[in-house]
Amino acid sequence: AWNASNQHSLLAFKDAISFDPNNSLGNWSPNVSFCKWIGITCSSPHMRRVVGLNLSEMDLEGAISPLVGNLSSLQTLDLSYNRLRGSIPAEITQLSHMEVLRLGANYITGTLPPPLGNLSALTDLQLKTTNIT
Template identity: 45%
Template sequence: MERPSPILQLIALFLLPYLLSHNLANTTIDLKTDESSLLAFKSHITNDSFDPTLRKNWTTKTSICNWIGVTCGSRHRRVIALNISYMFLEGTIPPHIGNLSFLVYLNITGNLFHGDLPNELAHLRRLRVLDFSNNSFAGELPRTWLGNMTDGLEELHLNDNSFNGIIIL
């Protein structure tokens, strides 16, 4: 078997570290985007006095992949699941949630979230399971994001809220 030419070896010697560091830098930037989205979500929680888990655990001192309720994918190291069900949290859902672009599973059932659902949920194109049941949401469901999600969404749980209007898929 023939050895690669010295020029190819030199290119590989200088190009490979660049490509590896560039990929690592992009992963770090993307993880920072997920982190700031979740911290914005945390800032919209107005009451977690029953169980202050998120207040204590969701900090920049640890990787978001180690935060309670957060699951990161092994391939891209991005947030793929958020399960904060039955933590008795009270607050609203900020538009920043739409920046979790790798999110596949979102479960906030059994809390006291209220207000309108942000239109930015439409950005969650990979979402397969969405469970907002047993909260205090009201108003109409934003048709803009619900219609965009029907292609990949497999489960949608909205029961035991105060939504009104008609859902047309």
């Protein structure tokens, strides 16, 4: 039960993190099933698709990789209370199953990707204390 695309996208996400002071992503390794990685929730029963990425309050620094948009089954993305910079990748708007998007309490700047309205399943959007316009 291995999904190469999900693993590749998650490793790209890790690569975009420049500083991980608590080694929160320490077990994010190709040698470990990504469904066992810290912060990852996979769908059941087959555990093949990433449905949750929750790395809030981990003091992560860096950017949000555009490849997060390839996690096509993602329902929850919570990166709040970190030190992430840069902008929200437009690719996030491809995640049509997204229900929860929390990016608040970061140093994210720029504008909200206009097609965010395409996320028809979105019920929880939290962007407080960011510099998004």
